[in-house]
Amino acid sequence: MTAPSTNIPVPAADFRPSLYKTDSRTKRRNAAETRFRAYGIAAVAFGVLALVVLLTSVLSQGLSAFRQTTMVMQVELDPAVLDKTGNRDPAELGKVTTITYGRLLDDALNKELAGKGLIPEGMSARDVSAMISKEAPAQLRKIVLADPSKIGSTISFDAWTGGRIDGFFKGRVTMESAQLDSNVTPEQLQLAQAMRDAGLITMPFNWAFITGPDASEVRPEAAGLGVAILGSAYMMLIVLALALPIGVAASIYLEEFASKNWFTDLIEVNIANLAAVPSIVFGILGLAVFINFAGMPQSSPLVGGLVLTLMTLPTIIISTRAALKAVPPSIKDAALGVGASKTQTIFHHVLPLAMPGILTGTIIGLAQALGETAPLLLIGMVAFVRDYPGAPPEGFLDPASALPVQVYNFTQRADPAFVERASGAIIVLLVFLLAMNILAVILRRKFERRW
Amino acid sequence: MNSVKLGVSALALVAVSATGSYARDQIQTAGSSTVLPYATIVAEAFGENFDFPTPVVESGGSGAGRKKLCEGVGENTIDIANSSSRISQSDIDTCKANGVNEIMEVRFGYDGIVFASDINGPQFAYTPADWYNALAANVAKDGALVANPNKTWQDVNADFPAQELLAFIPGTKHGTREVFDEKVIVAGCKASGAFDLFAAASTGADDKAKAADAAKACNDLRKDGVSVDIDGDYTETLARIAANKNAIGVFGLSFYQNNTDKLRVATVDGVTPSVETVAKGEYPVSRPLYFYVKKAHIGVVPGLQEYIDFFVSDDMAGPDGPLAAYGLVPDPELAKTQEDVANDVAMGPLQ
Numbered sequence: 001m002t003a004p005s006t007n008i009p010v011p012a013a014d015f016r017p018s019l020y021k022t023d024s025r026t027k028r029r030n031a032a033e034t035r036f037r038a039y040g041i042a043a044v045a046f047g048v049l050a051l052v053v054l055l056t057s058v059l060s061q062g063l064s065a066f067r068q069t070t071m072v073m074q075v076e077l078d079p080a081v082l083d084k085t086g087n088r089d090p091a092e093l094g095k096v097t098t099i100t101y102g103r104l105l106d107d108a109l110n111k112e113l114a115g116k117g118l119i120p121e122g123m124s125a126r127d128v129s130a131m132i133s134k135e136a137p138a139q140l141r142k143i144v145l146a147d148p149s150k151i152g153s154t155i156s157f158d159a160w161t162g163g164r165i166d167g168f169f170k171g172r173v174t175m176e177s178a179q180l181d182s183n184v185t186p187e188q189l190q191l192a193q194a195m196r197d198a199g200l201i202t203m204p205f206n207w208a209f210i211t212g213p214d215a216s217e218v219r220p221e222a223a224g225l226g227v228a229i230l231g232s233a234y235m236m237l238i239v240l241a242l243a244l245p246i247g248v249a250a251s252i253y254l255e256e257f258a259s260k261n262w263f264t265d266l267i268e269v270n271i272a273n274l275a276a277v278p279s280i281v282f283g284i285l286g287l288a289v290f291i292n293f294a295g296m297p298q299s300s301p302l303v304g305g306l307v308l309t310l311m312t313l314p315t316i317i318i319s320t321r322a323a324l325k326a327v328p329p330s331i332k333d334a335a336l337g338v339g340a341s342k343t344q345t346i347f348h349h350v351l352p353l354a355m356p357g358i359l360t361g362t363i364i365g366l367a368q369a370l371g372e373t374a375p376l377l378l379i380g381m382v383a384f385v386r387d388y389p390g391a392p393p394e395g396f397l398d399p400a401s402a403l404p405v406q407v408y409n410f411t412q413r414a415d416p417a418f419v420e421r422a423s424g425a426i427i428v429l430l431v432f433l434l435a436m437n438i439l440a441v442i443l444r445r446k447f448e449r450r451w
Numbered sequence: 452m453n454s455v456k457l458g459v460s461a462l463a464l465v466a467v468s469a470t471g472s473y474a475r476d477q478i479q480t481a482g483s484s485t486v487l488p489y490a491t492i493v494a495e496a497f498g499e500n501f502d503f504p505t506p507v508v509e510s511g512g513s514g515a516g517r518k519k520l521c522e523g524v525g526e527n528t529i530d531i532a533n534s535s536s537r538i539s540q541s542d543i544d545t546c547k548a549n550g551v552n553e554i555m556e557v558r559f560g561y562d563g564i565v566f567a568s569d570i571n572g573p574q575f576a577y578t579p580a581d582w583y584n585a586l587a588a589n590v591a592k593d594g595a596l597v598a599n600p601n602k603t604w605q606d607v608n609a610d611f612p613a614q615e616l617l618a619f620i621p622g623t624k625h626g627t628r629e630v631f632d633e634k635v636i637v638a639g640c641k642a643s644g645a646f647d648l649f650a651a652a653s654t655g656a657d658d659k660a661k662a663a664d665a666a667k668a669c670n671d672l673r674k675d676g677v678s679v680d681i682d683g684d685y686t687e688t689l690a691r692i693a694a695n696k697n698a699i700g701v702f703g704l705s706f707y708q709n710n711t712d713k714l715r716v717a718t719v720d721g722v723t724p725s726v727e728t729v730a731k732g733e734y735p736v737s738r739p740l741y742f743y744v745k746k747a748h749i750g751v752v753p754g755l756q757e758y759i760d761f762f763v764s765d766d767m768a769g770p771d772g773p774l775a776a777y778g779l780v781p782d783p784e785l786a787k788t789q790e791d792v793a794n795d796v797a798m799g800p801l802q
Binding site for chain 1: 475477479481484487488490491492494495496498499500502504505507508509510511522525526527529570684685686705706708709710711712713766773776777
């Protein structure tokens, strides 16, 4: 920009300023304003468009993960197969492997097919049994081991179908792709369609996707987020329990008690810098300090929570200090004036008024920690974990995974069915983040006071 | 202040857990992303059928896994490293320095490496020499070394279509890349005559030094964007091929078998890759898969012996087991491996 004085047009001899006639300079100023508004709208539109594209792609790919193709069948739990000695001894029942249970399911499926008059044409017995998920025998075994008295009776069992059959009803697998696919035949798909028409196959809501553990590559239909959600929840608990009190205490001291000198300035600069440190650095620190030095167990939510606490602390301290600063000095002065001590002033007046800001900062910090993968990579949480961690506090030491880690893991798998699972996991993660942000807004509204 | 109480109790918990001794009851493994699917299949079946917890399987690459294995002995170090390439002497030395003296080497099968392109593209029949002439920085032409002039597959081999040259190969951190360099690029280098030219041009003292120089020169790939290193997993290669239909990608056999509806596989030396052809040794590009067990942890970590026995059992790694169904090429000498694992035979010095 040139200096404004050079921009002012020199009045001509017949120059008569009029409010009704816009001169060229006003026109230019108005045009600049219109242009700027257009830029603003374009920027907002770009953001909205990006969000819409992201959400559509995630939702269109991931929503199907919440439904699961299931075969309903009557399974006869034959005592001659499951309990040869007949004494229902749990130790002996435990020796019967999933291979035996798989055969029971094959028999049950064949019986169901025969009952509906469906003949699997051009299919080997192996092809028919391949339509059942490999997870189903394990589930049946769990049911029997949990209640051995069921042996001898016929139970109704919902067996999942294999990933490709599931994909067929979700539009991912077609007759054409099945021709080329080595894991499914068109005959299997035809039989599946016939079973669907006969009511043998249903597609209920897939609770197991939210509650179930991860599964290996050969059973994508069984992969769930249960362990990851628990792991993330444990870590958030630890972060909340550690970062909030430490962060608030640190900021109150720095803001209200500490004297202003070069040392506190140094601390302040460091906190601001720590907030910008890449999160993987905290992972390296966690590996060195918590695992190698303190000897805490790998892959545990405890170590994950501690690392994320370190990562979240600067965020919480900065937002808490901002919230404390925003409390009007008149309130502090009034409290001090009527004889309250400094501590009383802070805890009775300043802190309650700063609460909405502190809570917002904390929840935003937690949400940031919830979505973090990089530091967890180094402490062994980016792993295949199938057993649920125990109840806290011991459970904090058991191996667990985390939600963003599960998304990352799913995207690395070879089976195309995991694409759906990954998008489904993103949806769950987004729902959690959204819930946290809504909570932040509600808390702020509830506690906010205006002057 | 409730949150303060909560924080204090949490701090106390942390202090207790940090000082108290902690007994790990699940197996921990880490390493190769090629072995990862096999390890998860075994871990899952192990957790289902045994009274032990499901082992934790971490990915991260063969080298990273072996490094973690060699960090020392104790509850907070891993028990097993999965690896798609053989352990090196430097790893063994690191292990020794950290007190990990006895390691069991278990070879549980083989993996094929395949070349595949978009399902709607043309069918290719490669020889290693084709790949060398397509990707190497310098190729042999009329008995002399020249900078690679080839632009299309037709330039490489007159039988191929005039498709633009573009290849996605595994990045150098992958174990797969080592095999690709050795069995495809160096083999092709020798077949095309470039190896002898490199050896002749070498200033090495004896034949051995000249051969080493030549092998190094062979692995010098062109840097004009024709050969693209993929540092991610095969899923990334697949996505890149979906975006650029002219490209050829390098995949593991099991990955291809799970995506046969999207990929068209090329033959090498006239052999179509499959579990059978790799097992028979007909398909030339394959490599053994290993896992390395820290012997000091056997009997300490519950279920470790049972897990490794189960991994190499016929039910898992045998020709009819789930690993073979997923794409593992079964080891013909599995019986010997089973015996060694059952007897906890530690590996001797590298030959």
